[in-house]
Amino acid sequence: MKTQVKSVEKDKEVLKRAGLKNTPARQAVLSTFGTGCLPLSAEQIYQSLKKKYDLATIYRILNKFERGELIRRINLKGGTGYYELVANHHHHLICQGCGLIEDFSRCGIENMQNAIIRSSKKFNEIKGHSLELHGLCKKCS
Amino acid sequence: MKTQVKSVEKDKEVLKRAGLKNTPARQAVLSTFGTGCLPLSAEQIYQSLKKKYDLATIYRILNKFERGELIRRINLKGGTGYYELVANHHHHLICQGCGLIEDFSRCGIENMQNAIIRSSKKFNEIKGHSLELHGLCKKCS
DNA sequence: TAATTTTTGCAAATAATTTGCATTTAGTTT
DNA sequence: AAACTAAATGCAAATTATTTGCAAAAATTA
Structure with a gap:
């Protein structure tokens, strides 16, 4: 549908602005965050993408996104890192x-x-x- | 000196108020935080106590302290957990x-x-x- | 399209934290 | 103060979380 196309376009734009290459894996991670406000862990993203991408890749993407100010790590219970979109402050x-x-x-x-x-x-x-x-x-x- | 004695007394008191047993290891951890505002990781505490206590013990103590509201885990760079005294807000x-x-x-x-x-x-x-x-x-x- | 730079997958390494179990210890209780 | 009980500690090993090396694949650039 159109909204799907639009959001892909938007993600592409978002990545470019952050100075990051536009790849399927990165699009997928972005769209996992979607428009929701849910904080997500690397593991959750991995599961949610049906293990389509490597966990190491998810971590690398999260690190890139964090340095690019797209996401921010937050403090929930336990030692696991959770991230959320900076845009959804x-x-x-x-x-x-x-x-x-x-x-x-x-x-x-x-x-x-x-x-x-x-x-x-x-x-x-x-x-x-x-x-x-x-x-x-x-x-x- | 007197101040040393006093602080041990105070730590004892602090532990009791939190419903925790008074042990040398716990005193040592409390006094590592001291009156400073430095956030400390388990590893740092372990080193700072000259490895006098087991790292697993440090973790157990930190968890107890956190549940007892004596310390709070905070978000610094990277995946390592840091803790600081709730009192030093x-x-x-x-x-x-x-x-x-x-x-x-x-x-x-x-x-x-x-x-x-x-x-x-x-x-x-x-x-x-x-x-x-x-x-x-x-x-x- | 070739060239260059990044990214990804896989496996393995490292870091961070927790757990099981035997032993010791703190805070009762007698 | 000795005995009792629940909890704390040490040690080793297990988990969990995250990073890294390297070769292959994909994305931008020229």
Whole structure:
């Protein structure tokens, strides 16, 4: 369908802007993130692509994307890395009891970035941030 | 000296409050964090304790401490987990170029927690948060 | 289309973290 | 204080997470 074509075009564009080659594997990873806000691990992407690409390739792509500011690694439970699209900027409330995650978006950090930069001795520029709130969900509290 | 004794007493107290047994290994880990704001990895703690305790033990202690809300895992570069004392609440500016880290503390999140909880459907209570800002240091920008 | 540079697949290496089990230890309990 | 019990530790081994070397395949460039 048309939307499919469009999104491929868009992905191509996205990759080019980030200075990255346009390859099927990269398109596939991008489209796995899709428009959703779900954080994904390398393993999840691998499974979700029906193991069509090598896990090492997924890792390499994620690293490239991270350096290209397309995605950002975030902190969920455990040692596994999760990534989400920088474009879908939002945050998480994480339940310390059961691991439940709820999204929220208005964090107000942008309003403070100027103040933070002004008071910083070593930094010039803030490009983004990651914020997780830890607490208890209604069931666990 | 007296301060040494005091800090051991305090650590004991801290452990008890968290419902954890007071052991030499746990004291040692606590005192490795000390009063500093440095985030530490399991490996760093292991080295810093002159390998006096097993690495597996360090990991077990860190996990206990995390569940007991004594420390919190944070997001630095790479896949390694870093921890810092919850008591030393602060945040990091992380350079995307060279990995340089600068601390800052006034983040203003506390002011927004009420608003966030009110707008949340699933959560009752916020206990803490972790925030990292990504940007470019003066050298890299 | 040939040339050049990157990317991918595969296998293997390395890093990070967890687990099983026997032994020791901390905090009771008698 | 000796005995008791639950939990903590050490050691080795297992998992999990991630990276790397190298040859083959694919993407941009000339």
